[in-house]
Amino acid sequence: MNITIFLQQFLNGLSIGSVYAIFALGYTLVYSILGIINLAHGAIFTLGAYFTYALMGGTFGLNGLLANAALPIKLRFPIALILGSTLAGLVGVGVERIAFRPLRRKNSDTLLTVVSSLGVAVVIVNVIQYLVGAESYTFPANTYRGLPAAINFGSEANPIPIRTVQIIIFLVSVVVVAILTWFINYTKYGKAMQAIAEDATTASLLGIDSDRFIILTFFISSFLAGMAGTLVASSVSIAGPYFGIGFGLRGLAVIVLGGLGSIPGAVIGGLVIGLVEAFVPADYSGYKDAVAFGILFIMLLVRPQGLLGRKFVQKV
Amino acid sequence: MNKYTRFTAIFAVCAMLASCNGASNSTNANNTASNTTTTSSTIPIGMALAQTSNVALLGQEEVAGAKIAEKYFNEKGGINGTPIRLVFQDTGGDEAGAINAFQTLINKDKVAGIVGPTLSQQAFSASPIADRAKVPVIGPSNTAKGIPEIGDYVARVSAPVSVVAPNSVKAALKQNPNIKKVAVFYAQNDAFNKSETEIFQQTVKDLKLDLVTVQKFQTSDNDFQAQATNALNLKPDLVIISGLAADGGNLVKQLRELGYKGIIIGGNGLNTSNVFAVCKDLCDGVMIAQAYSPEHPGEINAAFRKAYLDQFKKEPPQFSAQTFAAVQVYVEALKVLDSKSKVATMPIAQLRTELNKQLLTGKYNTPLGEIAFTPIGEIIQKDFYVAQIKMDKDGSNGKFAFLK
Numbered sequence: 001m002n003i004t005i006f007l008q009q010f011l012n013g014l015s016i017g018s019v020y021a022i023f024a025l026g027y028t029l030v031y032s033i034l035g036i037i038n039l040a041h042g043a044i045f046t047l048g049a050y051f052t053y054a055l056m057g058g059t060f061g062l063n064g065l066l067a068n069a070a071l072p073i074k075l076r077f078p079i080a081l082i083l084g085s086t087l088a089g090l091v092g093v094g095v096e097r098i099a100f101r102p103l104r105r106k107n108s109d110t111l112l113t114v115v116s117s118l119g120v121a122v123v124i125v126n127v128i129q130y131l132v133g134a135e136s137y138t139f140p141a142n143t144y145r146g147l148p149a150a151i152n153f154g155s156e157a158n159p160i161p162i163r164t165v166q167i168i169i170f171l172v173s174v175v176v177v178a179i180l181t182w183f184i185n186y187t188k189y190g191k192a193m194q195a196i197a198e199d200a201t202t203a204s205l206l207g208i209d210s211d212r213f214i215i216l217t218f219f220i221s222s223f224l225a226g227m228a229g230t231l232v233a234s235s236v237s238i239a240g241p242y243f244g245i246g247f248g249l250r251g252l253a254v255i256v257l258g259g260l261g262s263i264p265g266a267v268i269g270g271l272v273i274g275l276v277e278a279f280v281p282a283d284y285s286g287y288k289d290a291v292a293f294g295i296l297f298i299m300l301l302v303r304p305q306g307l308l309g310r311k312f313v314q315k316v
Numbered sequence: 317m318n319k320y321t322r323f324t325a326i327f328a329v330c331a332m333l334a335s336c337n338g339a340s341n342s343t344n345a346n347n348t349a350s351n352t353t354t355t356s357s358t359i360p361i362g363m364a365l366a367q368t369s370n371v372a373l374l375g376q377e378e379v380a381g382a383k384i385a386e387k388y389f390n391e392k393g394g395i396n397g398t399p400i401r402l403v404f405q406d407t408g409g410d411e412a413g414a415i416n417a418f419q420t421l422i423n424k425d426k427v428a429g430i431v432g433p434t435l436s437q438q439a440f441s442a443s444p445i446a447d448r449a450k451v452p453v454i455g456p457s458n459t460a461k462g463i464p465e466i467g468d469y470v471a472r473v474s475a476p477v478s479v480v481a482p483n484s485v486k487a488a489l490k491q492n493p494n495i496k497k498v499a500v501f502y503a504q505n506d507a508f509n510k511s512e513t514e515i516f517q518q519t520v521k522d523l524k525l526d527l528v529t530v531q532k533f534q535t536s537d538n539d540f541q542a543q544a545t546n547a548l549n550l551k552p553d554l555v556i557i558s559g560l561a562a563d564g565g566n567l568v569k570q571l572r573e574l575g576y577k578g579i580i581i582g583g584n585g586l587n588t589s590n591v592f593a594v595c596k597d598l599c600d601g602v603m604i605a606q607a608y609s610p611e612h613p614g615e616i617n618a619a620f621r622k623a624y625l626d627q628f629k630k631e632p633p634q635f636s637a638q639t640f641a642a643v644q645v646y647v648e649a650l651k652v653l654d655s656k657s658k659v660a661t662m663p664i665a666q667l668r669t670e671l672n673k674q675l676l677t678g679k680y681n682t683p684l685g686e687i688a689f690t691p692i693g694e695i696i697q698k699d700f701y702v703a704q705i706k707m708d709k710d711g712s713n714g715k716f717a718f719l720k
Contacts, residue, residue: 008545016539059712061593134372136562136594138569140711149573161548161574163541236538237566237594240370282542286505286534 009278015166017274018173023228024254024266026221032197032261039117042248043124048226049233052084064133085226092222128241138237253296259309358401362421364432369409373561373590381636385643414438431642436460436508452672456639460511464693471693477512482519484605487702499552504532509558540567558583565594572598597711606701608634617683641682649675
C-alpha cells in the first residue's frame, strides 16, 4: 500500500468512524439510563437524513405517496442539519412515549421493551417506504456551497485528494462529541442524567424527575442519530428506507467494543471500527460488516465488558 | 437474566431484523390478482417486476411501460375483442422475491405468459421455474449472457450486452481519440454486471487499449473512495462502470469529486433517469449505449412516446420501451393464435404452449424497431444508439442526449 492510499484510507476511516461514534453515543446514552438498547435508533438515523433532505427543498421521486412533493422552503445545509436532527429527536421522544414508557410503567422485562423498539423500527422504515418510495436521494449539489469537492493534501504531481465532505463530517463529529461531553459532565442536566444512570430510585428520592430526564435522553440520543444519518447521507446519499439498518447493527458492534454505557468507549469503538473497515481491501468491500462483527465476537470472548466498560457484578 | 445474556438475546433479534429486510420486500406485493383464469372475459399476462428495493429504480420504469401498453392495446381492441389484463407481482430486488412472484403468477393468477423479472440475476433463479411449468417468459431487461438458453420457454426483448455495450466504447473513442488507459469498475455480486464487464474488458482489449485496472464493488456499497483512489492513481483516460443506478451513480459522483476529468461510460444498469437523483450535476457527460431511442421513427413508437410524455413529462427510458415491446409480443402472438382458435376458451396449459411456439415465429414492429426471435428466444434487433447524459445547471434534472 503506498502512502497516498494509506493516508486517504486513514482519513476516510477517521471520518466514518467519527460518525459511528456519534451514532453509538445515542445508543450508549439510552443504555446507561434505562439499561436497554433502543433498536429504533437505526430507523431514526434514516429518518434524520430524510428530514434534512426535505428541509433543503429536495423533491421525492415517482415511487411513493409523496411522489414529486417538495417543501416550499430551501434551507441551507447547516440549518437543515440542525432542524432535521431536532425533528429526529422529537420522533425519538415519541418512540419513548409509545414503545418504552408504557412497558416501563408495567415493570416489564427489558427484553420486551427491546422487542417493542424493534417493532417501532420496522414501522418507521415501512412508513418511509410508503411515503417516499425506495429510491436513493442525494442532497442538492450545492450542499457545501463554495467549497471545492475535494482538498488536495499532496502535491500537484502526486495528489492526495480527500473529499471535503469527509473532512466536514469529521470536524462536525468532533464538535458534537465535545459539546456532549461538556453537557454530561459540567451542566446540572448532565449531572442529573448521570445520577439517574447510577441509581434511578435514589435519584428520584433526591428530587430528580426521572421521566423528564428520560425524555431528554431520548431527545439527545435521537438527535445524534438524525445528525449521523444526515452526515453519512451527505457523503454517500440516502440509499433508501433500509439505509439505517446496517448502521444500526454496526452501532451495536461499536458500543460492545467500547463498553456498554461508556461515552469515551463509544468514541473509541467508533473510531476503531471505522478505521478497520477503511482498511478492508476494496475488492472485499462486501465483507466490511463481517469484519466489524468479527471484532465484536472476539471482544465478547476476550473482554465482554468492552474496552472501557465496567465489569458487571450480578447482585443477588 | 444478566446483562450479557440479555445482550445476546437482543443481538439475535437484530439479526432477525436484518434478515427480515429482504423478506419484507418480497411480501410487499402489489397484489391485484384474483382467481380468474383465461376462461374469464380478460386474458391475464403476468408482470413480475421489481416494485420495491433498490432495483425498484429500474422496475418502476418497466411498470410504466407495461401500463401504457395495456391501455394502448386494449384501446385497439385487445385480442380480437377480448381485453388483456396485466397482473403485477412485486419481485423485490432479490432471487427469492422473483421466485415468489413467478410462482404466484403461474399457480394462483394462472397467467398466459410472464414478462419479467427485472434483473438477470433474478432471471437465472426464477425463469427456470416458469420453464419447468411450461409458461412462456419474456425478459424485458435481462441482458446477461445465457438468458434465452435457460429453457425453451424463456425469451427476451432486451438485446444482450455483448451486442449493445461495445457501441459506447467506440463512441467514447470517437469523442476522444487519445484515450489509452482504461479503468474498469464492476459490481461483483450481480450476474448481469459480471457478464457486462467481461464484454467491456474484451472490447477494451479488442480496440488495443490498455486496461490499467479492474476494481470490484458490491451493489449494496455506498462508499467507493478506496476503489476510486486505487484507479485514479493510475491516471486513466476512460472509466467504464458496470453497476446499478444507486451504486453506479454514487461511484460516478465520488470519482468526479476526487478529481477525475475523463470520459465515463456507464453500463446498462445506469441506463435510467433515476441515476440523475444520485449523482446530480456530476452525472453530466456519462455515456451509455442504448437499445432504444425515443426518436426512433414509426407510428407505434410515436404513440408510445406521446403516452409516456403526457404522463411523466419526460422522454421514455429504454426499460419502459422494452417492457412495452414485451407486452406487445404477447398481444400480437395471442391475436394470431386467437384467429385460429379462440384463446379465451383454450385450456391454460395448451394456451401457454401454443403461445410460446407462436411468439418465437413472429416479427414485431415495436418502439424498439423491428424485432424477431431466434429459435431459442434471443432477440434479433437492428438499431442501436449511444446517449450522453446532459444535466440541467442546478443538477436537479437531466436527459439522455442521443449522439449522432
